[in-house]
Amino acid sequence: MTDDNVRQLVLDTIASLRQARSETTRTHIQKTVFMAEQLGIVPPESFEFVLHLYGPYSFDLDQSILDLLASKELTVAPGPGGMGGSYSTDYGVPRTELQPLAEWLGRKGVRALEAITTVAYVEARGEPGVIARVLRIKPHLGEAEVLRARAEVEKAKREVVRPPLG
Amino acid sequence: LEIRDPIHQFIFPSELEAAVLDTLPLQRLRGIHQLSTSHLVYPGATHTRFEHALGTMELAGRALDALVRNSAPDVREEVGLVDEPAISRARSIVRLGGLLHDAGHTPFSHLAEELFPVVNGRRLEHEHMTANIISQDEVATLLGPELVGPVTSVAVGPKFSDISDPQVAMLASLVTGVLGVDRMDYLLRDCLYTGVSYGAFDIHRIIATIKLTRDSAGGIAVALREEGHHVAEQMLLARWHMFHQVYLEPTRRIFDYHLTRYFRYWLEDHGFPGGVLPTDIREYLGITDADVTSDMYRSDHPDARALTRREHLRPVWTFEENDFEKEDDAKRFQEGIRTKFPSVHFDNVSTSFTKPGDGEIWIDSPGGARTLEEMSLIVRTLRSTRIRRAYAPIDERGDVIAEIGAEMEQRRKPWFGRHYPDNQAEDVK
Numbered sequence: 100m101t102d103d104n105v106r107q108l109v110l111d112t113i114a115s116l117r118q119a120r121s122e123t124t125r126t127h128i129q130k131t132v133f134m135a136e137q138l139g140i141v142p143p144e145s146f147e148f149v150l151h152l153y154g155p156y157s158f159d160l161d162q163s164i165l166d167l168l169a170s171k172e173l174t175v176a177p178g179p180g181g182m183g184g185s186y187s188t189d190y191g192v193p194r195t196e197l198q199p200l201a202e203w204l205g206r207k208g209v210r211a212l213e214a215i216t217t218v219a220y221v222e223a224r225g226e227p228g229v230i231a232r233v234l235r236i237k238p239h240l241g242e243a244e245v246l247r248a249r250a251e252v253e254k255a256k257r258e259v260v261r262p263p264l265g
Numbered sequence: 266l267e268i269r270d271p272i273h274q275f276i277f278p279s280e281l282e283a284a285v286l287d288t289l290p291l292q293r294l295r296g297i298h299q300l301s302t303s304h305l306v307y308p309g310a311t312h313t314r315f316e317h318a319l320g321t322m323e324l325a326g327r328a329l330d331a332l333v334r335n336s337a338p339d340v341r342e343e344v345g346l347v348d349e350p351a352i353s354r355a356r357s358i359v360r361l362g363g364l365l366h367d368a369g370h371t372p373f374s375h376l377a378e379e380l381f382p383v384v385n386g387r388r389l390e391h392e393h394m395t396a397n398i399i400s401q402d403e404v405a406t407l408l409g410p411e412l413v414g415p416v417t418s419v420a421v422g423p424k425f426s427d428i429s430d431p432q433v434a435m436l437a438s439l440v441t442g443v444l445g446v447d448r449m450d451y452l453l454r455d456c457l458y459t460g461v462s463y464g465a466f467d468i469h470r471i472i473a474t475i476k477l478t479r480d481s482a483g484g485i486a487v488a489l490r491e492e493g494h495h496v497a498e499q500m501l502l503a504r505w506h507m508f509h510q511v512y513l514e515p516t517r518r519i520f521d522y523h524l525t526r527y528f529r530y531w532l533e534d535h536g537f538p539g540g541v542l543p544t545d546i547r548e549y550l551g552i553t554d555a556d557v558t559s560d561m562y563r564s565d566h567p568d569a570r571a572l573t574r575r576e577h578l579r580p581v582w583t584f585e586e587n588d589f590e591k592e593d594d595a596k597r598f599q600e601g602i603r604t605k606f607p608s609v610h611f612d613n614v615s616t617s618f619t620k621p622g623d624g625e626i627w628i629d630s631p632g633g634a635r636t637l638e639e640m641s642l643i644v645r646t647l648r649s650t651r652i653r654r655a656y657a658p659i660d661e662r663g664d665v666i667a668e669i670g671a672e673m674e675q676r677r678k679p680w681f682g683r684h685y686p687d688n689q690a691e692d693v694k
Contacts, residue, residue, distance in 0.1 A: 150423065151423040152622075153482055158424045159621075161621035161622055165617050165620075165621060165649045166649075168617075168649040169615035171591075172592075177638070177645055183625055183636065209480075209482045210482040235429070237431075237484065238343055238431060239343065239479070239482070239483040239485070240483075
């Protein structure tokens with residue numbers, strides 16, 4: 100993707116989350132873009148994700164957010180307790196293909212987002228014993244919530260409509 | 266072994282640390298200026314990455330000891346800090362990670378990052394070199410197979426190392442995170458050597474209040490005790506001021522620009538095609554600041570003369586944040602000026618009081634952890650900013666200032682922006 104495409108993806112993700120009445124914290128943005136990549140809604144490897152804050156996390160995406168803040172295309176207001184600032188923009192438009200993801204993830208708390216995206220991250224790497232692996236990486240999560248997260252990821256894989264890429 | 270340090274008084278490396286200190290990658294850091302060209306503006310800023318590496322190691326050990334002392338047993342257990350042998354191993358990993366965290370720095374520190382080759386669509390960064398240096402040759406042999414992995418992860422952080430072990434993630438955060446000792450050491454050291462005072466903060470207080478807490482997801486995070494929140498504020502402000510006043514100082518930025526161009530030419534001239542840095546560790550470690558600067562003083566290359574004879578572009582205008590509605594607007598404006606004055610250089614840089622990947626700063630308060638942002642009006646107010654400056658050759662300064670002034674007036678914003686007065690002593694603070 101070109102820099103302009105990346106910039107627009109971030110702005111449109113924020114607009115989509117806002118439309119879904121999300122608090123649109125940095126964690127919501129990070130995890131929505133990650134799942135959009137995983138589900139083939141945006142080109143794979145638009146951003147490189149590694150395990151960092153609350154599961155998979157992209158430093159490049161964070162840099163894009165900081166750049167958009169600096170250029171005033173994003174604004175941030177105090178967010179919900181413990182989840183950082185709440186982002187909004189006048190320069191993005193909600194995208195049809197992102198909307199189901201925004202509806203699914205946009206109003207979740209950080210713990211649920213961490214469980215869902217860490218499951219998807221471990222699954223995507225093809226490592227055996229997904230549940231046990233997630234519990235080793237995230238020892239504060241319980242087995243029941245990891246199983247629930249996996250079920251949600253499986254459901255999203257079945258139901259989310261992928262647009263033709265290219 | 267005991268080493269005197271101007272910030273931390275005495276540093277006592279262990280036997281293993283002393284052996285690592287004697288390797289080529291660490292000794293090479295004596296030849297890498299911490300602040301690239303800042304010593305041309307702040308003459309005292311001649312310190313190197315070597316002493317910063319030592320300082321980071323020292324603070325890493327102190328921070329871990331405070332964290333163990335201040336943290337509840339259940340959270341310590343979740344990151345494996347269960348008994349003295351485990352704590353001792355963690356101390357060794359975090360100190361070695363601190364010592365080695367800059368081992369892969371380019372000559373002139375961050376200045377030459379753009380001279381790394383692009384591999385698989387991404388430009389290499391110095392942390393890739395650090396990881397390679399730790400895992401190969403003499404350093405790896407000293408560390409042994411058990412320590413190489415965790416020390417590499419702690420040294421380069423999560424962006425450059427796949428960290429799935431909660432203890433290693435915590436130790437990496439202690440070195441490279443938002444409350445990391447890397448940041449603490451360079452702020453204090455740069456402040457001392459440049460002679461400015463706004464980078465100072467109460468290092469003893471902040472270290473003494475470090476602990477582990479549970480974040481909003483229930484995971485383990487490095488935090489401060491409640492009484493540490495003012496000094497955390499102080500440290501963020503120190504970083505903000507150091508970026509605005511020292512790291513992004515206008516004349517230093519233009520020296521960096523000229524030196525980057527000269528370094529690219531130098532690399533090509535020394536058989537590195539395309540003027541990019543070598544990735545072979547032996548070749549890479551063979552280049553220090555001195556190799557380039559000694560040739561620079563003998564060179565008539567215009568970018569060498571910019572530094573050796575002060576024939577550099579001069580700062581002529583700093584734009585205000587509200588001068589341009591959007592990035593495209595700024596780009597068009599700058600292209601227009603460069604059409605008329607091709608020698609003009611625009612420097613566009615974003616700065617923030619945090620950097621990508623920084624998590625929340627957690628403050629452990631009665632009733633649970635809160636973020637510093639929740640507690641601090643100052644932190645809520647600090648935001649990313651875009652700094653835009655124009656530079657021109659000395660003999661075009663007047664014309665360029667007049668042109669930019671006229672353009673800005675047409676935009677009905679004559680009160681925005683400012684040009685540099687003719688008598689500004691822009692070279693030496």
